[in-house]
Amino acid sequence: MASEEMEQLVRREYKEGFVTDIESDTVPPGLDENTIAFISKKKGEPEWMLEWRLKAYHQWLKMTPPSWAHLDYPPIDYQAISYYSAPKRDEDRPQSLDEVDPKLLETYEKLGIPLHERAALAGVAVDAVFDSVSVTTTFREKLGEAGVIFCSMSEAIRDYPELVKQYLGSVVPQGDNYFAALNSAVFTDGSFVFVPEGVTCPMELSTYFRINERNTGQFERTLIVCESRAQVSYLEGCTAPQRDENQLHAAVVELVALEDAYIKYSTVQNWYPGDEDGKGGIYNFVTKRGDCRGDRSRISWTQVETGSAITWKYPSCVLRGKHSIGEFYSVAVTNGRQQADTGTKMIHIGEGTRSTIVSKGISAGRADQSYRGLVKIGPRAKNARNFTQCDSLLIGDQCGAHTFPYQEIGNSTATVEHEATTSKIGEDQLFYCQSRGISEEDAVSMIVNGFCKDVFQELPMEFAVEAEALLNVTLEGAVG
Amino acid sequence: MSDVQSPSDDVQRFLARLAQRNAGRGPEPTWITARRQAGAARFEAMGFPHRRVENWKYTDVRAISRGDFAFSDDASFSPATAAALTLPIEAHRITFVDGVFSAALSQLDELPAGVSLLPLSQALDENHEAVGGPLGRLTGVEFSPFAALNTACMEEGAVLRLAPGTLVDKPIIVQFLSRANDAPVMSHPRILVEAGARSQATVIEHHVGEPEAANFTNLVEEIILERGAILTHYKLQEAPLADLHVASIHVEQGRDSRFTSFNLNLGGGLVRNDLITELNGQGAEATFNGLFYGQGRQHVDNHTLANHNAPHTTSNENYKGILDDRAHGVFNGKVVVKRDSQKIEGYQSNANLLLSDRAEIDAKPELEIYADDVKCSHGTTTGQLDEEAVFALRTRGIDTQTARGLLTLAFAGEVLEQVGLDAIAERVERAVAGKLPERFNLTGLVETAAALDEMAGE
Numbered sequence: 001m002a003s004e005e006m007e008q009l010v011r012r013e014y015k016e017g018f019v020t021d022i023e024s025d026t027v028p029p030g031l032d033e034n035t036i037a038f039i040s041k042k043k044g045e046p047e048w049m050l051e052w053r054l055k056a057y058h059q060w061l062k063m064t065p066p067s068w069a070h071l072d073y074p075p076i077d078y079q080a081i082s083y084y085s086a087p088k089r090d091e092d093r094p095q096s097l098d099e100v101d102p103k104l105l106e107t108y109e110k111l112g113i114p115l116h117e118r119a120a121l122a123g124v125a126v127d128a129v130f131d132s133v134s135v136t137t138t139f140r141e142k143l144g145e146a147g148v149i150f151c152s153m154s155e156a157i158r159d160y161p162e163l164v165k166q167y168l169g170s171v172v173p174q175g176d177n178y179f180a181a182l183n184s185a186v187f188t189d190g191s192f193v194f195v196p197e198g199v200t201c202p203m204e205l206s207t208y209f210r211i212n213e214r215n216t217g218q219f220e221r222t223l224i225v226c227e228s229r230a231q232v233s234y235l236e237g238c239t240a241p242q243r244d245e246n247q248l249h250a251a252v253v254e255l256v257a258l259e260d261a262y263i264k265y266s267t268v269q270n271w272y273p274g275d276e277d278g279k280g281g282i283y284n285f286v287t288k289r290g291d292c293r294g295d296r297s298r299i300s301w302t303q304v305e306t307g308s309a310i311t312w313k314y315p316s317c318v319l320r321g322k323h324s325i326g327e328f329y330s331v332a333v334t335n336g337r338q339q340a341d342t343g344t345k346m347i348h349i350g351e352g353t354r355s356t357i358v359s360k361g362i363s364a365g366r367a368d369q370s371y372r373g374l375v376k377i378g379p380r381a382k383n384a385r386n387f388t389q390c391d392s393l394l395i396g397d398q399c400g401a402h403t404f405p406y407q408e409i410g411n412s413t414a415t416v417e418h419e420a421t422t423s424k425i426g427e428d429q430l431f432y433c434q435s436r437g438i439s440e441e442d443a444v445s446m447i448v449n450g451f452c453k454d455v456f457q458e459l460p461m462e463f464a465v466e467a468e469a470l471l472n473v474t475l476e477g478a479v480g
Numbered sequence: 481m482s483d484v485q486s487p488s489d490d491v492q493r494f495l496a497r498l499a500q501r502n503a504g505r506g507p508e509p510t511w512i513t514a515r516r517q518a519g520a521a522r523f524e525a526m527g528f529p530h531r532r533v534e535n536w537k538y539t540d541v542r543a544i545s546r547g548d549f550a551f552s553d554d555a556s557f558s559p560a561t562a563a564a565l566t567l568p569i570e571a572h573r574i575t576f577v578d579g580v581f582s583a584a585l586s587q588l589d590e591l592p593a594g595v596s597l598l599p600l601s602q603a604l605d606e607n608h609e610a611v612g613g614p615l616g617r618l619t620g621v622e623f624s625p626f627a628a629l630n631t632a633c634m635e636e637g638a639v640l641r642l643a644p645g646t647l648v649d650k651p652i653i654v655q656f657l658s659r660a661n662d663a664p665v666m667s668h669p670r671i672l673v674e675a676g677a678r679s680q681a682t683v684i685e686h687h688v689g690e691p692e693a694a695n696f697t698n699l700v701e702e703i704i705l706e707r708g709a710i711l712t713h714y715k716l717q718e719a720p721l722a723d724l725h726v727a728s729i730h731v732e733q734g735r736d737s738r739f740t741s742f743n744l745n746l747g748g749g750l751v752r753n754d755l756i757t758e759l760n761g762q763g764a765e766a767t768f769n770g771l772f773y774g775q776g777r778q779h780v781d782n783h784t785l786a787n788h789n790a791p792h793t794t795s796n797e798n799y800k801g802i803l804d805d806r807a808h809g810v811f812n813g814k815v816v817v818k819r820d821s822q823k824i825e826g827y828q829s830n831a832n833l834l835l836s837d838r839a840e841i842d843a844k845p846e847l848e849i850y851a852d853d854v855k856c857s858h859g860t861t862t863g864q865l866d867e868e869a870v871f872a873l874r875t876r877g878i879d880t881q882t883a884r885g886l887l888t889l890a891f892a893g894e895v896l897e898q899v900g901l902d903a904i905a906e907r908v909e910r911a912v913a914g915k916l917p918e919r920f921n922l923t924g925l926v927e928t929a930a931a932l933d934e935m936a937g938e
Contacts, residue, residue: 068534070848379837379838392847392849394849394851394852394854395852396852397819397820397822397851397852397853398819399850399852400848400849400850401847401849402846402847402848402849403845403846403847403858404844404846405843405844405845405846405860406842406843406844407841407842407843407844407860407862408538408840408841408842409832409834409840409841409842409843409862410837410838410839410840411834411837412834412835412836412837412839412864413837413864414834414862414863415861415862415863415864416860416861416862416863417859417860417861417863418843418845418858418859418860418861419857419858419859419860420845420847420857420858420859421856421857422847422849422854422855422856422857423854423855423856424852424853424854
């Protein structure tokens, strides 16, 4: 079928591949205690934060990179990475959008995310992370009125040390895993959200991440805390410019939901996946975990993963509070030589806890994709309930789709269901659409979108539109 | 055994037993000696598996590794006990007591033409080269530390050969009796089945023993099905509750062959089964049926793997588990579709019932797929009985607990109704009914069934 057309589309260059030239002061590549001290000093951190980082570093030294994932990549030289880069004028950071470096705004324009427009029209506060340091934060005042704290992690460490001390590392401890330990030692910035008791955050919060400096890993640290009866919806999205070297991204996201709190965390991930030989793509090793600490709390992860050469990511929920709820909705698309090992963990500890997992994997080209999930029901989790559905769609005969679901059930009152299917787009489905005058490409796009619908409808409106477009772009030309 | 022992001490203890045994051994063909050495070296290098190894994540083998097991040469067994333990099925039978061949308890005199069933030692004596080719071809020393240990220690077992086109009239029972010894013993039996083209047979592997027995069996079984061969394989595990059992069954399927497995696990204290099929020829079909019932502190681990190496192959799997008390069940099913193996169907289903809050099940149904024209699915559920079904029975005047008991029995029945041999299906169903907790009030039912049977027998 239309193989020339397919070739053409597959070869289509990454639309968002460009480099913005902003002078950075970057530390020389390498990692030791001095690097960490440099980062900490550069960010003007208090002594306890440096100690916290060093503790993580010492644990990291004793660890070995995980090898269990169904991924194939050359070993990473952690000494070849530069661990800090920040836009140069650190002291006189812009106070409003007008003061923002025009080049940065240009970058956003190219991405199709006009910051001011977005802020004004969509009413979304944007904490734009550009090369590790937050350049601008909007709508802070409006949020302040509601009592919501939304700032960069560095500011949080400076302005709300008690909150940070209390919650940082309480969900993902420093020594949790290899990449979390690395992140804890060298994280440069990220977002901090605190929603106090009874407050529903008046707007959706959003951060755009970009990796921009050559050879710098991006180590983001995000912490979201919702006190009793508080609610927040957080959006994270990313695109990255084209590169030759593989870039390491090891983020940590921690969510804490106290009694009756609700956190909705949505991600659209579109890091550069590498060229057609898989060269130059981003390595994405992310630790995301939510802790439903209070009774009846709820944490919901929604993700659309289309980018990265390597994805290693398992957003999880620890359901500690009674009747707490964990949700995971995911669409992962791999094309070219992308590899993804992704899934979730639902740890049921409290009574009456419920979790839902819906994972849709689409594998095309020569990509390999795995769903790896754990559902664990502890002995005290009476009447716990889990439903898992993971479906894979294969496009082309050179790709792979794998499912590795783990179930560990230690309670007789638990109900755990898992179902999975793997198939290709049905010839009859295609034929049906084509007989109605729909082109093959459109038909595939339609079928794939239908396949992902369960997840897309969980996304906030703006994201859903973006995600659908992204999916079409990613799969363009994959059909043959 | 004290806790201060290091894992390497455990390995050395087993190797010392082996060295002692080797010293007393007569001359052997060189290939056997070479394999023993390779097996021992591999076992020493790998050591006993620990729970950080993915394949052994949920199974702790320290009950085995910390034990001290002697080799046995004694095939004596009380004939009366043996008769009571033997399956009441008209069959050809080869019997081993603690891994040692017992000619007295075997029944090998009526084998039809084209069927050869020999103890391994005899098969080696007659023509060791004919055994050396296929033996160990499917399960090498690399497969697992236990396979390596088996290769180093193997002495006895069963060799079944079916000439092309042979249809075996009666089932063939390979019986393993475990005896209550003063000190525990170990055995490393091998089973080798070579089914010629278009041959057809039913093999029943039966593990049973004296209630007080506490031995370690480390079995390696290899089954080769030539083009169009049909084999139904039962593994009925009724070993004593203190018996330790590690076994692998590795099947190689040629074109249009059909392999049906029934893995019915009721006994054994620690049981680990690996069931692997290589679907190498187009049209090959494998069906894995499994039922495991665990109570007390039983640990039952079933790992299955269907390797679709050729296009147009089918695998179908259905495993059910019931766990009571502090029993621990593990199910790991895997379907692998190799690149270019198109037009594959692979189905997997696993359902588990927990009857106690201290029982645990760890399930991991995996799919690994490298081809796109496939239909693969798996489902696994763990939960309680359908409340509507319980209600339906209650409206018929059956009390809640009995209703639950009956439904639990019906849950097991879904596997048992696939069983072709009524004697086995009934035996297992009766055993499950007898094992169900007293609260289910099924004792009366079991007794009535037994009484009815007796009346029919008279």
